[in-house]
Amino acid sequence: MVKSTSKDAQDLFRSLHSAYSATPTNLKIIDMYVVFAVFTALIQVAYMALVGSFPFNSFLSGVLSCVGTAVLAVCLRIQVNKENKEFKCKTIVTNLGGIVAMFVIAV
Amino acid sequence: MAAVESLPPGTPSAMRNAFGTVLSALILVLIGVLAFSIRLFSVIKYESVIHEFDPYFNYRVTQFLSKNGIYEFWNWFDDRTWYPLGRVIGGTVYPGLTLTAGTIWWVLNAINIPLSVETVCVFTAPVFSAFASWATYLLTKEVKGSGAGLAAAALLAMVPSYISRSVAGSYDNEAVAIFALIFTFYLYIKTLNTGSLFYATLNAIAYFYMVCSWGGYTFIINLIPMHVLLCIVTGRYSPRLYIAYAPLVVLGTLLAALVPVVGFNAVLTSEHFASFLVFIIIHVVALVYYIKGILTPKMFKVAVTLVVSIGLVVCLIVVAVLVALVASSPTGGWSGRSLSLLDPTYASKYIPIIASVSEHQPPTWPSYFMDINVLAFLVPAGIIACFSPLSDASSFVVLYIVMSVYFSGVMVRLMLVLAPAACIMSGIALSQAFDVFTGSIKYQLSSKSKDDAEDNTSTKNAPKDDASSGKADKGEEVAKERLSKKGKKKEREPAEKPSVKSKIVKKKALVLPLEASIVALLLLIMLGAFYVIHCVWAAAEAYSAPSIVLTSQSHDGLHVFDDFRESYAWLSHNTDVDDKVASWWDYGYQTTAMANRTVIVDNNTWNNTHIATVGTAMSSPEKAAWEIFNSLDVKYVLVVFGGVIGYPSDDINKFLWMVRIGGGEFPHIKEADYLRDGQYRIDSEATPTMLNCLMYKLCYYRFVETDGKGYDRVRRTEIGKKHFKLTHFEEVFTSHHWMVRIYKLKPQKNRIRGRVKKLKQKTTSGVSSKSVKKNPWM
Numbered sequence: 001m002v003k004s005t006s007k008d009a010q011d012l013f014r015s016l017h018s019a020y021s022a023t024p025t026n027l028k029i030i031d032m033y034v035v036f037a038v039f040t041a042l043i044q045v046a047y048m049a050l051v052g053s054f055p056f057n058s059f060l061s062g063v064l065s066c067v068g069t070a071v072l073a074v075c076l077r078i079q080v081n082k083e084n085k086e087f088k089c090k091t092i093v094t095n096l097g098g099i100v101a102m103f104v105i106a107v
Numbered sequence: 108m109a110a111v112e113s114l115p116p117g118t119p120s121a122m123r124n125a126f127g128t129v130l131s132a133l134i135l136v137l138i139g140v141l142a143f144s145i146r147l148f149s150v151i152k153y154e155s156v157i158h159e160f161d162p163y164f165n166y167r168v169t170q171f172l173s174k175n176g177i178y179e180f181w182n183w184f185d186d187r188t189w190y191p192l193g194r195v196i197g198g199t200v201y202p203g204l205t206l207t208a209g210t211i212w213w214v215l216n217a218i219n220i221p222l223s224v225e226t227v228c229v230f231t232a233p234v235f236s237a238f239a240s241w242a243t244y245l246l247t248k249e250v251k252g253s254g255a256g257l258a259a260a261a262l263l264a265m266v267p268s269y270i271s272r273s274v275a276g277s278y279d280n281e282a283v284a285i286f287a288l289i290f291t292f293y294l295y296i297k298t299l300n301t302g303s304l305f306y307a308t309l310n311a312i313a314y315f316y317m318v319c320s321w322g323g324y325t326f327i328i329n330l331i332p333m334h335v336l337l338c339i340v341t342g343r344y345s346p347r348l349y350i351a352y353a354p355l356v357v358l359g360t361l362l363a364a365l366v367p368v369v370g371f372n373a374v375l376t377s378e379h380f381a382s383f384l385v386f387i388i389i390h391v392v393a394l395v396y397y398i399k400g401i402l403t404p405k406m407f408k409v410a411v412t413l414v415v416s417i418g419l420v421v422c423l424i425v426v427a428v429l430v431a432l433v434a435s436s437p438t439g440g441w442s443g444r445s446l447s448l449l450d451p452t453y454a455s456k457y458i459p460i461i462a463s464v465s466e467h468q469p470p471t472w473p474s475y476f477m478d479i480n481v482l483a484f485l486v487p488a489g490i491i492a493c494f495s496p497l498s499d500a501s502s503f504v505v506l507y508i509v510m511s512v513y514f515s516g517v518m519v520r521l522m523l524v525l526a527p528a529a530c531i532m533s534g535i536a537l538s539q540a541f542d543v544f545t546g547s548i549k550y551q552l553s554s555k556s557k558d559d560a561e562d563n564t565s566t567k568n569a570p571k572d573d574a575s576s577g578k579a580d581k582g583e584e585v586a587k588e589r590l591s592k593k594g595k596k597k598e599r600e601p602a603e604k605p606s607v608k609s610k611i612v613k614k615k616a617l618v619l620p621l622e623a624s625i626v627a628l629l630l631l632i633m634l635g636a637f638y639v640i641h642c643v644w645a646a647a648e649a650y651s652a653p654s655i656v657l658t659s660q661s662h663d664g665l666h667v668f669d670d671f672r673e674s675y676a677w678l679s680h681n682t683d684v685d686d687k688v689a690s691w692w693d694y695g696y697q698t699t700a701m702a703n704r705t706v707i708v709d710n711n712t713w714n715n716t717h718i719a720t721v722g723t724a725m726s727s728p729e730k731a732a733w734e735i736f737n738s739l740d741v742k743y744v745l746v747v748f749g750g751v752i753g754y755p756s757d758d759i760n761k762f763l764w765m766v767r768i769g770g771g772e773f774p775h776i777k778e779a780d781y782l783r784d785g786q787y788r789i790d791s792e793a794t795p796t797m798l799n800c801l802m803y804k805l806c807y808y809r810f811v812e813t814d815g816k817g818y819d820r821v822r823r824t825e826i827g828k829k830h831f832k833l834t835h836f837e838e839v840f841t842s843h844h845w846m847v848r849i850y851k852l853k854p855q856k857n858r859i860r861g862r863v864k865k866l867k868q869k870t871t872s873g874v875s876s877k878s879v880k881k882n883p884w885m
Contacts, residue, residue, distance in 0.1 A: 012402075012409045019401035056371060060364060068357040074393075075304050075354060078346040 030077040034070045041066035127253075134257055135244060139237035142264035145643065146233040146274045149651035155229050155276070158653040160693060160710050162278035163700035165204055166228050168196060169278075172209040173224050180205075181367075187705045188695060189717060190687050190739065198367045199713065203320030204283045207231065232273040232282035239286040240264040243527060243534075246293035249300055250493070250500040251535045254542070259534025265638070267645035268478035268526040274651055281523055284321030289527050291317050291327055292507070295351060296500045302347035304354070311358035318363045325378040326524060328363075330510055331355065332385035334503045339392050343499060349393050356386045470519040477645065478522050481638040482529040489532030492539045508532055540631060544624040551621040655697070657754065668752065670846035671697065674745070677840050678702035678849065682743060688849075689736055690745035691725070691758055691765065692718055698745070707739055715772065722769030725762070725802045726776050732801040733835035736852055744836065744850045748806040751813055751845040753820035760821065762802050763787055790824040798828045801836075805850055808833055813845065 023031075044062045053059050149158070157166050172180045183196040212227040240260040248256035263269065272281040294310035318324045335352045338344060360382070363373040373379055398410060475483055486508065493501035508528040515525040619627075657668040678688065679702045688704045695709020708718045724735040736744065749757035758765075763778065770776040780796040781787070789803065797803060811817040811829040818825050833850070840849040 012413065015402055016398070016410075022401075057364075060371070060374060061361065064357055064361045064364075068354070068361065071353045071357050072304070075307070075350045078350060079302070079304070 027077055030073055034073045034077075037066050037070035037073065041070070131253055131257060135241060135260065138240050138244075138257075138260050138264050141261075142237040142240045143233045145265055145646050146236060146270060148274070148647045149653055150229070150275045152647075152651060153653050153656055153658075155226060156653055156655065157225065157228060157278055158274070158276040158655065159279075160696050161280075162228070162276070164696040164710065165208075165278050165280075166225065167696070167700040168200060169205045169208050169212075169228055170224050171196075172205055173212055177206075177209075187699050187703075188709050189711075189714065190705050190707050192714065192717065194711065194713075198370075199711070201280055201320055201322065201368055202366070203287070203316060203318075204231070204278070204280050206319070207235075207283055208278070228278045229276045232277055232279075233275050235283050235286045236264070236269065236273045239269070239289055239527075242286060242289040242293055243530060246289055246296060247531050247534050249293065249296045250498075250504050250531070251538065255535045255538035257534075258537045259531045262482065262533055262537075262638075263527060263530040265642035265646075266479060266482065266526045266530055267642055267650065268522045270642070270646045271478070271650040272523050274646070276653055280321045281323075284317065284323060285523065285527065287313060287317035287320050288323070288327065288524070292503075295331060295355070296503060298351040299347055299499050299503075302350050304350060307350055307354045308358070310351070310355055311362060314355060314359045315362035315365070318359075318366050318369060323521075323524065324363070326510075326514070328359070328379055329381050330507060332381045333510070334506050335385050335389060337502060337506060338499060339389065341502075343502075344392055344396060345499075346393075348499070349389060352389055353386065356382050467518050467520065469517060470515065470522060474519060474522065477649070479526060479529045480641045481634055482533040485533035485536045486529050488540070489534070489536035492535050493532070504528070504531055504535075537631065537635075541628070543619065544628045544631075547619040547624040548621060548628075550618050551624070659752075668754075668844050668846065670842035670844050672701065674840060674842045674847035674849060675702035677842075678704055678743070678745075681840075686742040687740050688743045688745055689721060689724070689739065689741040691721065691747075691761060693761070694745065694747065704743075707741060715768070719769045719772035722765035722767075723773045723776055725758075725765045726769050726781070726800050728799045729801055729804060729833065729835045733852060737855070742852060743839070744801075744805065744852070746802065746805045746848050746850075748845060748848055749821050750806070750810065750819035750826075754846060755821050757806075757821065757846075758802060759789065759806055759819075765802065788824075789819065789822055789826055791827045793827045803828070804831065804833060805836065805848060808838060808848075810845075 041063050044059065044066065048059050157163055168180070171183065175183075180202075181197045184193055185196045186193045188194050208224075208227050208231045211231065212222065212224055215222050215227070240263045243263045244253075244256040244260035246256075247259040269285060271277075272279060273285070291310065291313040294306055294313050298306040298310055314324070314327060317327060331352065335348060338348055360373050360379070363369050364371065374383075402410065490505055490508065493505050508525075508531075511521070511525040511528045514521045655671050659666050659668070675698065678698070682688075682704060684703070686704055687707065688698055688702070689707045690698065692708040692710055692712055695706045695711075698704055698706050699709065708714075708721050712718060720735060720739070724732040727735065747754075747757045748759065749755060750759070763781070766776060766778050766781055770778055781794060781800070783792050783794050783797075789797065789807075807817070807819075807826050807828070808831070810819075810826060816825055817829045835853050836850040837853055838848065839851045840847075842848070
């Protein structure tokens with residue numbers, strides 16, 4: 001029972017891995033960026049847990065801007081992904097301006 | 108409605124489209140003018156003056172902003188109110204309205220149109236109601252098409268519930284906030300329909316504007332997550348949903364935290380937790396869909412079992428932590444006002460101030476018909492019409508109206524949030540109805556030259572449609588019609604040409620007999636006419652009173668009661684700048700704005716104890732009240748009295764609330780002491796406590812001189828104690844119709860003889876009933 005579960009798990013990871021490597025490179029770059037942003041946010045949370053949340057503003061703005069850029073990058077990925085037939089490519093341009101403008105305001 | 112395709116210019120359909128666009132633009136301009144002008148009744152009937160109480164505070168803040176600039180405004184600490192505590196204006200006011208009006212004033216002055224601040228403030232609300240009706244057009248166009256949009260915009264321009272809070276002169280948060288609400292919803296739906304990040308960014312900015320303007324923004328931040336959850340649960344998840352929701356939460360929270368009033372509440376209070384919870388849920392769902400997309404079905408099943416077992420454990424831990432966090436705060440993290448929305452009995456048990464505001468009471472049935480009139484029965488038809496193709500947008504509008512109906516049932520003030528939803532639904536219903544009827548008429552007229560057999564079939568199959576009941580269940584009729592038509596179609600032999608057949612299949616489904624359609628159209632138009640008549644009447648008669656000026660018609664013409672402004676002017680001219688005025692909190696804003704004197708409590712009601720202090724003073728005998736007021740450095744006491752002219756909202760009618768609120772903090776004030784057999788009376792049967800309290804004395808001092816008998820026109824009885832003198836107060840001003848009475852605290856006697864002091868101590872121990880609950884001021 002356990003063996004079949006672990007074998008299933010291994011199969012699962014292998015198929016996930018193989019399916020993921022099939023995605024085009026530009027999407028993988030976006031994914032790397034998302035992981036980086038989330039990782040930064042987690043580091044900030046860990047720091048706050050360690051040192052205390054005194055300037056709560058800075059903690060909030062830091063974490064939210066990291067999460068924000070992660071979310072926006074995911075949206076970018078959704079729109080660029082050719083398998084999603086719902087979008088036109090010209091949204092890329094406006095969206096990059098959106099990210100930059102939001103950061104300037106938010107931070 | 109038919110989608111607009113890109114056609115080469117010059118073709119008949121392109122011309123028709125262009126004509127349609129120009130026509131709708133013209134109609135929209137007219138709707139804007141209508142929305143603006145219907146709110147001008149009070150300016151015409153009275154004058155261009157700010158109404159009510161809250162707008163005076165906003166007006167004062169706007170004056171300060173226009174005089175001192177935005178930096179000073181942001182850091183303003185107001186010491187002319189809540190003496191001696193003061194109030195941090197920058198941190199406790201929703202700046203949207205004042206910033207908007209200030210900007211408009213500044214822009215106009217910059218291009219050399221010298222409007223005064225007051226004029227800008229008075230007319231801000233009608234201008235923004237025109238914008239709101241345009242926003243309703245945009246929103247409904249996203250849901251159902253431009254015909255429904257125009258109908259909804261026209262309905263919103265006139266709906267009485269919205270008029271009541273946005274007449275010219277009602278310079279309050281809702282004037283701008285309703286526009287922001289509808290616009291935010293429009294951008295959300297637009298993002299949902301197009302999936303463009305541009306609109307998502309605009310959505311976040313519009314949400315920021317809404318947060319700046321009104322405390323009701325929590326409605327948005329809870330409704331949108333609810334809708335996202337609904338979409339996920341009904342299987343309508345799509346990448347566009349993610350794009351519409353996730354950036355809004357993050358950017359919206361960031362921007363909301365920028366507004367000083369909200370600050371850290373944006374992440375710490377329970378009102379926002381729903382959005383974060385759904386944020387996590389939508390990420391989980393997105394991940395699941397993604398993995399489902401890249402895996403084979405068998406592998407996916409394995410993944411699910413693995414994840415569920417681990418994920419459940421993690422979830423339980425997280426939920427336990429959250430519950431512990433939330434339960435540690437006494438209200439579970441909710442603010443008082445929001446909690447009273449969820450549990451309507453909460454306010455009356457724990458926070459009497461919230462319960463005492465008349466706007467916070469549940470509405471009565473007639474108020475629904477007064478405020479949204481005909482829309483009340485068009486809304487169910489609209490809900491059904493939304494289901495006929497159920498899209499994300501229409502499910503959102505249905506959820507919106509259900510939630511707003513619930514909340515409007517809890518608090519009358521929230522009827523305002525119901526109004527746009529009702530207009531949208533009714534606009535959809537009306538537009539669909541007109542579609543069906545006019546389509547039938549067109550078809551019937553064009554098919555008069557075709558086969559008679561078809562006409563017979565259609566008349567046979569048309570269900571009995573009473574035109575008067577047609578509006579309520581026309582949606583079901585249409586569906587039934589379609590089904591019966593399809594059934595009949597199968598049985599008929601295909602005698603006609605195939606092209607005609609396909610057109611007939613599509614059109615015949617919605618055909619009603621000619622006479623019925625015409626009659627129904629006429630009845631719908633009459634319904635609209637009744638609505639318009641009611642709205643204009645409501646705007647003119649019911650909602651245009653500025654309540655700072657009262658009028659009454661009598662046999663010898665129109666009487667104008669301008670007592671409030673008379674007394675505030677007296678105060679500002681006859682007292683020192685630093686004198687403190689004590690009155691009940693209703694009049695605080697007006698006193699600071701018009702009389703420019705420091706007040707003890709005002710309409711912001713943020714400090715219950717301070718209000719309770721004033722309430723206790725009003726309910727105590729003269730000496731005790733003098734002590735309390737003296738400890739607060741009060742020089743003048745102001746009371747409002749309506750007994751001479753029959754003005755029902757005076758302080759004697761509000762007195763029981765003063766007793767309750769005072770008694771909530773200072774237990775030596777007991778409500779039962781002021782009631783005789785549970786009845787509130789001020790005549791000869793009143794209790795001695797009532798006859799001796801400060802409010803009674805200040806209101807009825809020398810009242811018997813007006814008509815010799817002391818007959819109070821509001822309470823419709825003669826007063827109990829008619830001839831008495833005031834020992835600690837002296838009357839300095841009574842307005843023309845005795846509506847406002849101002850008293851001055853008499854200075855303390857220079858010498859207190861020993862005997863009087865001992866007598867004071869003896870009466871002290873005699874007055875308080877229990878030795879434990881002593882009057883803290885003696």
